Amino acid sequence: QESKLWGGRFAEATDGLVELFNASVSFDQRLAEQDIRGSLAHVAMLGKQGILQADEVKRISDGLRGVLAEIRAGTFEWRLDREDVHMNVEAALRDRIGPVAGKLHTARSRNDQVAVDFRLFTKEAALDLADQTRDLRRVMLAEAEKHLQDEVIVPGYTHLQVAQPILLSHWFMAYVAMLERDEGRLRDAAARMDESPLGSSALAGTPWPIDRHATAAALGFARPTANSLDGVGSRDFALEFLSAGAILGAHLSRLSEELILYSTFEFGFLTLPDSHTTGSSIMPQKKNPDVAELARGKAGRLFGNLMGLLTVVKGTPLAYNKDLQEDKEGVFDSYDTLSIVLRLYAEMLPKTVWHADVTKAAAARGYSTATDLADFLARGGVPFREAHEVVGGLVGLASRSGRQLWELEDGELRAAHPLLSADVARSLTVEESVKSRQSFGGTAPGRVREAVNAAKAALS
Numbered sequence: 001q002e003s004k005l006w007g008g009r010f011a012e013a014t015d016g017l018v019e020l021f022n023a024s025v026s027f028d029q030r031l032a033e034q035d036i037r038g039s040l041a042h043v044a045m046l047g048k049q050g051i052l053q054a055d056e057v058k059r060i061s062d063g064l065r066g067v068l069a070e071i072r073a074g075t076f077e078w079r080l081d082r083e084d085v086h087m088n089v090e091a092a093l094r095d096r097i098g099p100v101a102g103k104l105h106t107a108r109s110r111n112d113q114v115a116v117d118f119r120l121f122t123k124e125a126a127l128d129l130a131d132q133t134r135d136l137r138r139v140m141l142a143e144a145e146k147h148l149q150d151e152v153i154v155p156g157y158t159h160l161q162v163a164q165p166i167l168l169s170h171w172f173m174a175y176v177a178m179l180e181r182d183e184g185r186l187r188d189a190a191a192r193m194d195e196s197p198l199g200s201s202a203l204a205g206t207p208w209p210i211d212r213h214a215t216a217a218a219l220g221f222a223r224p225t226a227n228s229l230d231g232v233g234s235r236d237f238a239l240e241f242l243s244a245g246a247i248l249g250a251h252l253s254r255l256s257e258e259l260i261l262y263s264t265f266e267f268g269f270l271t272l273p274d275s276h277t278t279g280s281s282i283m284p285q286k287k288n289p290d291v292a293e294l295a296r297g298k299a300g301r302l303f304g305n306l307m308g309l310l311t312v313v314k315g316t317p318l319a320y321n322k323d324l325q326e327d328k329e330g331v332f333d334s335y336d337t338l339s340i341v342l343r344l345y346a347e348m349l350p351k352t353v354w355h356a357d358v359t360k361a362a363a364a365r366g367y368s369t370a371t372d373l374a375d376f377l378a379r380g381g382v383p384f385r386e387a388h389e390v391v392g393g394l395v396g397l398a399s400r401s402g403r404q405l406w407e408l409e410d411g412e413l414r415a416a417h418p419l420l421s422a423d424v425a426r427s428l429t430v431e432e433s434v435k436s437r438q439s440f441g442g443t444a445p446g447r448v449r450e451a452v453n454a455a456k457a458a459l460s
């Protein structure tokens with residue numbers, strides 16, 4: 001058991017399969033930078049508190065920096081028999097500087113060590129994703145502004161049935177609003193996890209005269225965690241990260257679905273760039289929206305990572321249990337997945353071409369201005385419910401005879417209601433419909449311009 005840092009009480013060597021099952025080094029080596037940062041802060045504090053001699057602190061710190069340099073250079077040998085990142089680093093330190101390395105773990109446990117490493121990682125990941133979310137928001141805002149110049153009109157849908165015409169810019173601004181909240185959720189999570197568990201030790205704290213405020217500050221945390229059991233036993237910081245990531249993933253998945261749908265031959269609203277689509281190995285004509293489809297499908301793993309960790313945590317008694325080693329891979333995966341999808345969309349959206357003639361024609365179909373006709377009657381004093389009934393009858397008449405509302409005869413319209421006429425029906429253009437929706441947050445060009453300006457101000 002010489003390679004084990006905990007081998008003292010064991011007489012028999014660890015079973016090979018157990019070693020494989022138990023080890024986390026294959027994935028937690030990703031925490032090496034955070035692990036060594038944590039150790040450097042810890043050992044410096046031990047020196048300041050008079051727990052270690054200055055020369056011991058120096059030898060350990062120099063040794064840790066040497067190990068870090070090896071890891072960065074890619075020459076470090078990660079050993080499965082050393083189980084995890086923490087024991088690989090510590091054992092390598094011992095190989096380098098001898099038995100004094102054993103003093104590093106004074107007043108510390110792997111339980112608070114892994115908790116502090118993982119919080120450092122997750123906090124940085126949350127802030128980085130927040131920045132990337134902001135980048136995509138900036139891109140979508142620029143698209144909104146670009147299409148506002150020509151006031152491009154698209155169909156707005158409910159139930160995926162044409163509902164009312166809207167500005168394409170208004171559609172973009174809906175995603176800008178969602179992404180703003182996504183960024184906020186990530187930053188909120190980062191702020192709440194900004195506490196250092198280091199010094200919680202195994203679970204109960206430590207008899208050593210440590211300074212947890214000093215290590216928290218040295219590691220850039222706002223403060224130490226207030227309860228040692230909570231410090232080593234809680235993973236809701238990771239759950240919040242995964243939850244914010246899952247919601248962001250759901251938004252990106254909805255966006256993907258719309259892009260896929262609108263790029264079909266049947267819709268023909270937009271053309272995705274060649275650089276972000278792929279072909280078929282058998283059908284020469286194909287141009288498939290693989291990026292958007294993968295981005296839609298990635299929601300599965302993002303939700304899975306959240307559900308997975310919720311399930312791991314739910315039945316574990318306080319404080320640390322080895323179950324918690326299952327906390328890391330999902331966080332790494334959600335971080336990597338969202339990073340690439342956010343970047344891809346930030347590149348793809350500005351290269352996507354919208355076909356304004358097609359979208360406008362589609363926006364006019366499906367009796368999308370029927371509400372406008374009902375509003376016209378209501379403005380003339382007809383109760384809205386009655387107006388709704390009258391226009392519903394006209395839509396039925398028109399659809400049975402394969403016509404649009406503006407193709408109805410003057411007599412048919414007057415018979416439905418004396419306030420109606422062919423002139424009125426013809427004035428119901430999609431442009432007028434959009435222009436009329438002046439309510440705050442509505443799709444009228446002036447309102448969308450306001451929204452764009454407010455979003456620009458929020459971003460600067």
Ligand code: ARG
Nearest residue numbers: 024084110111114320324325
């Ligand atoms: N590799 C472990 C993990 O990721 C580190 C903590 C181990 N602590 C323990 N008491 N076995 O959770």
